[in-house]
Amino acid sequence: MTRLIRRRVPDHLSCRQVAKVLQTHLDGELDDETASAVAEHLEMCRRCGLEAATYIELKEALARRAAPVPTASLERLRSFVAELDAHGAE
Amino acid sequence: MxxxxxxxxxxxxxxxxxxxxxxxxxxxxxxxxxxxxxxxxxxxxxxxxxxxxxxxxxxxxxxxxxxxxxxxxxxxxxRRRPQLQRDPDTAPEEVADDGRSAEDDVVDPVLDAALDDALAALPLVYRRAVELVDMAGLSYREAAEALGVRQGTVMSRLHRGRQRLRERLAATGLEGDRT
Missing domain, CATH: 1.10.1740.10 (RNA polymerase sigma factor, region 2, helix turn helix motif)
Structure with a gap:
């Protein structure tokens, strides 16, 4: 599955260029070459580093808000799959 | 197969x-x-x-x-379908149980409550993109499959959605005003 977003990568990225791909970078969806150029910029640029930290914090807070799927639901669904296997879809 | x-x-x-x-x-x-x-x-x-x-x-x-x-x-x-396999005797309790433990709610209750409000206020297309990628853990491509839209559409909805969340949280003094 090709899911990486490819972009032309100059040697050094400007803050504006980083801003355009920052969220894609933090989602792990950039190609390796662009991702390492962005990472290098974030190491050196305090403003973009803080911007990245804010998005990371937001993503982490969102992940925390994701309620786990109730175990009972998963158990019923596993039984449903087993039932399909045993008796087919009639 | x-x-x-x-x-x-x-x-x-x-x-x-x-x-x-x-x-x-x-x-x-x-x-x-x-x-x-x-x-x-x-x-x-x-x-x-x-x-x-x-x-x-x-x-x-x-x-x-x-x-x-x-x-x-x-x-x-x-069309609403009849329920397939749920036990009606147990369903009401389990509907109320979202699987979240009390511990999950004390990490940062103020930020989390503000985030819930901010999420609820997002336009549906933005909220779904955020939920699928940041809360369900889908890749852009998988979210595009789930929503029936192009990957670029997922990206733009997701990025705008997060931007709006930031703005709303910043307005409550919780996030986005670090610089």
Whole structure:
């Protein structure tokens, strides 16, 4: 599955260029070459580093808000799959 | 793939879908808005998947299941289906139980409550993109399959959605004003 977003990568990225791909970078969806150029910029640029930290914090807070799927639901669904296997879809 | 009803095919079906049940429930919860309807939607998806497994090439089961779920959800919006397998005696309690423990609620209750409000205030298309990627853990491509839109559309909705969340949280003094 090709899911990486490819972009032309100059040697050094400007803050504006980083801003355009920052969220894609933090989602792990950039190609390796662009991702390492962005990472290098974030190491050196305090403003973009803080911007990245804010998005990371937001993503982490969102992940925390994701309620786990109730175990009972998963158990019923596993039984449903087993039932399909045993008796087919009639 | 071997047709359903065959023992080997059934085993293959179970092996393909069981690891995806958790993520399917998370996506279904976003699409349907609650755990009870989500479970029905996942069951409908599994039934359709079982019936169409002959046409599945065995690659990317998650993307295959998400596409089936999207279509099943469109049909559900047109007609309410009877519940497939839920036990009516236990359903009300489990609907109320979203699986979150008390511990989950004390990490940063103020930020989390503000985030809930901010999420609820997002336009639906932005909220779904955020829920699918940041809360259900889908890739851009998988979210695009689930929503029936292009990957670029997912990206733009997701990025704008997060931007709006930041602005709203900054307005409450919680986030986004670090610089």
């Amino acid at each position: 071997v047709p359903p009803g065959d023992g080997a095919a059934d085993e293959a079906f179970e092996r393909l879908v069981v690891p995806e049940l958790d993520v399917l429930m998370r996506v279904a919860r976003s699409l349907s808005g609650n755990t009870a309807d989500a479970e029905d939607l996942v069951q409908e998806t599994l039934l359709r998947a079982y019936r169409s497994i002959e046409r599945f090439d065995g690659r990317y089961p998650r993307a295959w299941l998400l596409t089936i779920m999207r279509n099943a959800n469109i049909n559900r919006a047109r």
